[in-house]
Amino acid sequence: MSQQTLILLKPDAVQRRLAGEIIGRFERKGLRLAGLKLVQAPRELAEKHYAVHKGKPFYESLLAFLTSGPTVAMVWEGREAVVVGRNLMGLTDGAKAPPGTIRGDFALSVQNNLVHGSDSPENAALEIALWFAPNELVKYESVDGKWVG
Numbered sequence: 001m002s003q004q005t006l007i008l009l010k011p012d013a014v015q016r017r018l019a020g021e022i023i024g025r026f027e028r029k030g031l032r033l034a035g036l037k038l039v040q041a042p043r044e045l046a047e048k049h050y051a052v053h054k055g056k057p058f059y060e061s062l063l064a065f066l067t068s069g070p071t072v073a074m075v076w077e078g079r080e081a082v083v084v085g086r087n088l089m090g091l092t093d094g095a096k097a098p099p100g101t102i103r104g105d106f107a108l109s110v111q112n113n114l115v116h117g118s119d120s121p122e123n124a125a126l127e128i129a130l131w132f133a134p135n136e137l138v139k140y141e142s143v144d145g146k147w148v149g
């Protein structure tokens, strides 16, 4: 079933000039780009995005990180997009994420782990609505859909 997922390239990915490398992995997998923009996240947006982690010891540090520079916000869609995105990212802790995943190949930290990806279709819908206005998402046919889908 076609799904949408919110993928963020967090400020470490932009600062380390890994945005193109990471976007390429989502493209090559066959997902379709439905929205993309560069955002300097205000604290209020970061608070809403990471509301589930409020109260945890790393929460303030996480907000400081997400608001520390520009983030590339994207919506990718396609078959099982949520789990496909999570698998491309790898485990949260870069030291434990297997090689071949984005975090496994480029991250060593737990906090500075380059990417965010929605963890369920329900959260994807909530997160997409936080980061994008409806008219910022583009609907179109991909020409290779019958080969990839």
Ligand code: DAT
Residues within 6 Å of the ligand: 053, 058, 062, 091, 092, 110, 111, 112, 113, 115, 116, 117, 119
């Ligand atoms: P994920 O980003 O894999 O969905 P998560 O939702 O559990 O992971 O946590 C959100 C982010 O918070 C994660 O990308 C990095 C940070 N984080 C999670 N656990 C942490 C910890 N124990 N110490 C420091 N940062 C942590």
Ligand code: MG
Residues within 6 Å of the ligand: 117, 119
């Ligand atoms: Mg998460």
